[in-house]
Amino acid sequence: MAEVTLAGLDTMKREGRRFAVLTAYDATFAAMMGPVGVAVVLVGDSLGMVVQGRRSTAPVTMDDMIYHTECVARGVRDSDDKPLVMADMPFATTFSPLEAAGHAARLMQAGANIVKVEGGAVMEETVRFLTAHGIPVCAHLGLTPQTTDMLGGYRVQGKGEGAGRKIVEDALALEAAGARMLLFECVPNAVGKAVAEAARVPVIGIGAGPSVDAQVLVLHDMLNLTRGRKARFVKNYLEGRGDVEAAFRAFVEEVETGAYPAPEHCYG
Ligand SMILES: Nc1nc(=O)c2c([nH]1)NC[C@@H]1CN(c3ccc(C(=O)N[C@@H](CCC(=O)O)C(=O)O)cc3)CN21
């Protein structure tokens, strides 16, 4: 795969080739991902839950994100097959375009190739400002974990025709504002399908059904390290396999062939 670029991912979408995304928070795991074909490594603010043991992602700080982005960037640096590094903008760092740009710039300097921001139409000016200043942005819509108190918990979003159409319209407005990727979390299959068909940029899904252009899982979930109630989209890739590398390879293969997600991982 050599070095993954945004242009390369656009081409994959155009050619109907699916790609795999995994979260990583440290150099060791990140270094394993490119060589097995993971296209994008996401330094997710889910680190607040799976690394720091918090109950939500809201307390994660810029300093936390910078530390883990630096660790991941060092991990992928020497891979022949170098994945793209995406870093989450943490909660409360995107309240204005100018403020967001300052925070995004720090993540790019820490080694990110693209930043991800949560939110719909409200993020339009921020996406326009960041991309105009040369910072690629992925827009995260649907279930936005930083604002679950507003959403009423970790609930499927975009149920019902009006609500589904609104999320897709917001996503297309953010694409028009310059977003280079979209991420849809916890939406009905039909909503994932509608946005993937309407957008030119790649759409990454997590619980967004089989029709989106890429799939992402949290590292600790796919290695069956998380305890308690699991979201529907979680699949244990370590089961029946000897090591972490085999689990990664299986995930990449199942995403690329479309075997993952199966109906039991989706919100039909
Ligand atoms: N370990 C981990 N995995 C994740 O995928 C993840 C995090 N942490 N932290 C940040 C967010 C939170 N996420 C979540 C958490 C729970 C559900 C969940 O349980 N959803 C219900 C939906 C129920 C409904 O509305 O019908 C489910 O049953 O899947 C979904 C996404 C995704 N992200």
Ligand SMILES: CC(C)C(=O)C(=O)O
């Ligand atoms: C669940 C993914 C999409 C994420 O935003 C994270 O890991 O923080």
Ligand SMILES: [Mg+2]
């Ligand atoms: Mg996140």
